[in-house]
Amino acid sequence: MERFVSSYVKKVDSKGRVSVPPPFRAILQRAGDEQIYSQLALETPSVMAGGAALLKMLESRMNEIDPFSQDYDDWAAHFYSGSDYLKIDGDGRIVVTDAIREYTGIDGEVVFAGRGISFHLWQPARFEDYMTGVRKRIAKKRELPKREEGALNE
Amino acid sequence: MERFVSSYVKKVDSKGRVSVPPPFRAILQRAGDEQIYSQLALETPSVMAGGAALLKMLESRMNEIDPFSQDYDDWAAHFYSGSDYLKIDGDGRIVVTDAIREYTGIDGEVVFAGRGISFHLWQPARFEDYMTGVRKRIAKKRELPKREEGALNE
DNA sequence: CAAATTTTTCCATGTTATTCCATATATGCC
């Protein structure tokens, strides 16, 4: 399956329109997706997005939960209320909703960050901070178990 | 089956009229529903609503209870006395009843929150609080079992 | 039963969202 790779910064115009990075657009198009499924991310002030493949993956995960549990209620709320279908228009653009803006802080520019089967939407500054943290955490982990004896530059 | 997805904020006019979000309206229309079945929610100060599919699901659940039990009496009371059919008028609007206002605190604006087979009506501020709680609970649960070995943010 | 009140339907208007188009910019290709 094709993967969303790399990060792109895009401008948001006064009407909230953003053009989807062509590589991402191409992947969606080849998969037959005319809409982008989006969901507010749980751990970060960002939005997870992707095509039907992502949606399917998420749904199958949710279906493992007992439908009459409190747990399920929470997931259903998050899953359905916190989601959106963003239609890709004739010019390859989507519109970021108010809910997305508020949750992410997106306002003149947005980062499309590839994540494999999905990609995330970020406010640029927050994305940079997040990536810095990510790299630090990874480096730290590797220091102890591996680094001492392992490859120095890989 | 089509699902109610996303959340929409709508204004309530002085007569209690609210226009149903077009995406929800479209789903109901395609299913042939001209009325919205609504029921006071048990766990939260909101109203659960939906079309005939929802009603059918709820009824089948209730039919599993012994009709001569105390349990059944309670359910029947809740189910029938705490429900309403909200007619969708020619302009795609419904009227929120006094019972709904009192139970939910809805008063100038209302949130339509998608929930899959149903959607919920909320007073906006309360909905925001609720969703924040939902996300916290989910994130917390995920910390323990999976996070160490699993995907980082998907 | 008539009057008053509420509810519902109908209609007009303003607003918002979507689509379409034109231009500028960038990218890839030869």
Next chain:
DNA sequence: GGCATATATGGAATAACATGGAAAAATTTG
């Protein structure tokens, strides 16, 4: 490096929608 194609971007035209009020119908009340 220059040409052809693709993309970004803003604005204008169009369509969809929200919203308030008036008219009509139904309901309640005295």
